[in-house]
Amino acid sequence: MILKLSLDGFIIVDKPIGYTSADVIRDIKRLIDRQKIGHGGTLDPMANGVLPIGLGKATRLMEYLLDENKEYLATFRLGEITDTYDCTGAIVAKNNYSYITQEIIEKSLPRFTGWIYQKPPKFSALKFKGRRSYDLARAGVEFDLNPRLVKVHSISLERFQPPDVDFRITCSRGFYVRSLANDLGEYIGCGAHVLNLTRLKVGPFKLLNSVALNELKRYNFQDLFPQIIKPMDEVVKRLRSLSLNTNQESNFKMGKPVSLFNDSLKFRDDEHLRIYNESCDFFAIGKYNAIKKLLLPFKVFSS
Structure with missing residues (x-):
């Protein structure tokens, strides 16, 4: 059932693992009859968590949402390096991680906090000479992306259980958690990649207040659907x-x-x-x- 609703605002979706951000947009378009629908920040298919969806006039406020800080909970696997910097890629190296202690990791974190230059993963949607970098990487083309200035507000070690280590990260736009895993792994000498990734927050929108995509599909009555719409001005309260x-x-x-x-x-x-x-x-x-x-x-x- 497609609802013809005159709603302008945001739906905060908990994107499931395996879905692209475009997949979520596609499913929502099947539920509601809106010409303008957009998302507030791409989330990798291997990740889950907060994906704000703008409806109608709210799509014109996406630029403010993209500038908001984001918070993640990430699990890094030590001792394995992949070509994508996450668990979806091919393992290109395995290293000993037995010497890594909680103290070694905690002492390394200030190096990756504050304003830093970070090189994006080659397997990303960024363009290099007019082409998506992930297309070039898959084709085996040699190229190099320039480092970008990003801000990391905080990184905290949440769990230390080698080979898996959990971090809570708050960062600005343009930051790649995958690059952090790769760079941290290189710095401490054993290599690492992202095993799990959950986006907890985008600006004012929290995972706690999100709706699962499967649950969203059950909102098929016009009097119920508006209850989950967040007002337009919530993204510009700052x-x-x-x-x-x-x-x-x-x-x-x-x-x-x-x-x-x-x-x-x-x-x-x-x-x-x-x-x-x-x-x-x-x-x-x-x-x-x-x-x-x-x-x-x-x-x-x-x-």
Whole structure:
């Protein structure tokens, strides 16, 4: 049964292992009749966990969601190196790991915390000279991806039971847990790859509040499905907010800027703001021009 719903917001899916992010989109399109559906951050097929799905107008807010921090729980297997840096790849080397202690690992973690340059895996969706790098890697083409600057907010050792070690990782966009496993394994000398990976959090969305894909398929009644939709503005709660009166709202929706000459409104130049009307309905993202003291329409969501 396909539901014809006029819903704009986010569904927080617990992506199952074996599914691509595109597979999840495909299944949801079979459930609801929406032209615009997108996901907030690719999750590898071997991983499970939080995959935010934007519906309708919410797809226009994906850029804010992609910039949010992410939290993972990962199991690294010591002593084995794979070509994909995870358990789906071919094992290219096996090494002794018996000398690895909990202290050795804990002392190595600061090296991979903070702003670091990280080289992405060759088996990834990044492009190299116009082609997907995983296509080149599968074809045996020799190439090298440039390191990228990423931020790791924290890494904590959760379980030490060699050859398997669990980590909790909080990081910025662009970070690859697979690369961390490979780099950490290289640093401590025994090699490692990702055995299991669960995404616990993307911005405000947590695994605890997600819905399993199989469970989602049981929401086949129009009065039940809206209960799991998260409001659009939840992904931009880190932005400061501003309310407009009825006249300002009308002008803003027509693409006209709004004057903000109140000196108490100390917004930064080019700052993005959540915009609400007098009824407290979220209807736009505005961008502030500090020189002209104007609030400019950036994203307006028509009724």
